[in-house]
Amino acid sequence: MAGLDQGTPMPTEIKLHQVSRILEVAFADGKRFEFPCEYLRVYSPSAEVRGHGPGQEVLQVGKKDVEITRIEPVGNYAVVLVFSDGHDSGIYSWDYFYDIGINQDALWARYLERMAEAGASREAKKAG
DSSP states (O other), X not given: OOOOOTTSOOEEEEEXXXXXXXXXXXXXXXXXXXXXXXHHHHTOOSHHHHTTSTTOOOOOOSOTTXXXXXXXXXTTTEXXXXXXXXXXXXXXXXXXXXXXXXXXXXXXXXXXXXHHHHTOOSSOOOOO
């Protein structure tokens, strides 16, 4: 597992807002990102979501109401986020948080494009 990129600032605060389903991450350089749980789930760094190479990504659908149920530290460089749909295999390094924070608008727009192209929904399918 890769360590920290020397250029990435350390997080100074990680706060989960359960009602709004936002994970707030503040960094030592003053940058602060608010990540919706859905965004973190659909951009999980796990192989299950990312695949094993470019073009292998698996589109995550029906994740609009997903929540983070637990945050588990991994050494001093990352956390594992445990989601309400059972997903828990992504290791979110500080580098990864910083990268998806800086690029959040573009990544979210790309996700919405991919959903539209697939005719998929952010809403979970109702059991029935």
